[in-house]
Amino acid sequence: MTTPGHPSPAQVPPSRDRVYRSPMGITGGVLLLGIVLWLGIDALVQGDGRTPWLALASLILVVPGVAAFTLRPAVFADEDRLRIRNPFRVVALPWGQVASLRSGYSNEVLAKSGAKYQLWAIPVSLRARKKAARRSARAEAERSGRGGRGAGLGLGFGGLGGGGEIDGPARAETDKVMDDLRELLVTREKEESAQGDVAVRWAYEVIGPVVAGAVLLIILLVVG
Structure with a gap:
């Protein structure tokens, strides 16, 4: 039923x-x-x-x-x-x-x-894996750099240049x-x-x- x-x-x-x-x-x-x-x-x-x-x-x-x-x-x-x-x-x-x-x-x-x-x-x-690893490292570096500048100046730079953000670690397809x-x-x-x-x-x-x-x-x- x-x-x-x-x-x-x-x-x-x-x-x-x-x-x-x-x-x-x-x-x-x-x-x-x-x-x-x-x-x-x-x-x-x-x-x-x-x-x-x-x-x-x-x-x-x-x-x-x-x-x-x-x-x-x-x-x-x-x-x-x-x-x-x-x-x-x-x-x-x-x-x-x-x-x-x-x-x-x-x-x-x-x-x-x-x-x-x-x-x-x-x-x-292996080439795609290396490319994904570089992209992930670059995005992490950009996040760290923006966080440091924002904290030092008291400005909200986190909302600018958001194109570099990656949701989680980059992975090869x-x-x-x-x-x-x-x-x-x-x-x-x-x-x-x-x-x-x-x-x-x-x-x-x-x-x-x-x-x-x-x-x-x-x-x-x-x-x-």
Whole structure:
């Protein structure tokens, strides 16, 4: 029985995935694919002898490989699980199976079984971390400087030049994403709906064309 004005469980919409991808990876992948396709199609149309066949084998090998490492990676998170789509695997981890989320030179999720999975879609940028640290230090220095002058002169300089204020320490974007995922882990890991087994699926739709292209290219090179 439901109370008036409150939806029944069947009426409550399922939670939507939070999707995390690398904008730089996607941009680089699109540009690289454009160059590869331009050169490959030109060789197919204009090439002589074995050139079109070599171009075809190269396209079959390179295009899925480039797409796998640039366009494909993504991380999906909802209230029940974390799903990681890496170049050649898809891993689904209920929050109850996640031991920790770690950030070092790469962002990783550690399962309670001891297995470790890298988050390709959330790459670490040491440059972005250094930039965020400098911005945070500069804002702190500005706050300290304004506070000192205001206290010495008895003037309210705190309301001037507010553009340098930062709400909390500055963080690189990927570190903020990892913070969001850790918060979701803490709030959901003990929920009944967030329990289950880890599922790993190999992306044969990517592996198949890459292997086929590699085999065809090797045969063409060996036959001469």
